[in-house]
Amino acid sequence: MKDKFPILLTGAGGQVGYEVNRLASERGCSLIALTRQQLDIGDGEAVEQIVSQLHPSLVINAAAYTAVDKAENEVEAAMRVNRQGPANLAASCHNHQIPLIHLSTDYVFDGNKAGAYDENDSVAPTGVYGRSKWEGEEEVRTRLKEHLIIRVSWVFGPHGNNFVKTMLRLAAERDELRVVADQQGCPTCATHIAEALLTLAEKITKGIDDIAWGTYHFCGLPETTWHGFAETIIEEACKIGLLDHVIPIHPITTSDYPTPARRPQNSALDCRKIMNTFDMKFPNWQEGLTTMLKTVMK
């Protein structure tokens, strides 16, 4: 393990990538952050060239095609980034004996389980995005032993577009909102994901022999619905003065709000494995939300 070499981060312009880069720089951690414009992970030659040139101690892949509904009509584009991208990274990491942390999603599950999904549950994606992410996971597994695949869910953060920002915008424009109340899941703050990734990175750069490689779930607690999440967003935004009054949020069903891609009804993730294996604390998304709203306010 060559810890004098930097960590290479791909997808640095996204919600999670931005937070990883920001936190790494705050902590004085040596990291080279590349946006899509600087490295297209779908281009295998470009990936190999960068990896061989930089020879990083670790690669963190935060790049992805995340437009869940658009993916239904842009199958090739989604597959290029979400399947071929991680395949390219894993192949280059294998060539140069570099570990890879790759992010994946709760949308690999169909949502029919009654409780939270653990890492042993069977996948059955309901749309193109989920399938492309699952196939990307498999590319990593078959090409590189030294990998951590971290499945996260319902990501929000100060940088980029997400459900929190949509709710804030709509609440400023409308007198009431209607939000889906029959999909259960776990919002996850991008800052908490970034903290977890840097904790894992630190453990990896200390010595790869002790690392329990494999697939892990990481998300915020407690479980909620999109409706519950929306109510908390509006309440918190009012508390800190980002909105001037609470508006009614009416619960609706998935069938009242049809979307091109079918979402899992339950995609709550059981995170005990990552917490126990790497001695981490369960992140609370409400705390992450308050911090994010204060950042957005500045």
Ligand SMILES: NC(=O)c1ccc[n+]([C@@H]2O[C@H](COP(=O)([O-])OP(=O)(O)OC[C@H]3O[C@@H](n4cnc5c(N)ncnc54)[C@H](OP(=O)(O)O)[C@@H]3O)[C@@H](O)[C@H]2O)c1
């Ligand atoms: N967002 C969620 O709710 C959610 C939920 C579950 C799991 N995840 C997973 O969490 C990870 C991080 O997601 P996120 O929320 O940070 O996504 P995001 O904000 O959409 O960021 C993804 C980044 O990847 C970049 N990208 C797209 N195609 C690329 C390519 N070919 N090469 C390099 N970079 C490329 C995008 O650039 P452009 O913006 O320029 O296209 C964007 O900066 C992803 O693996 C995602 O699948 C996300």
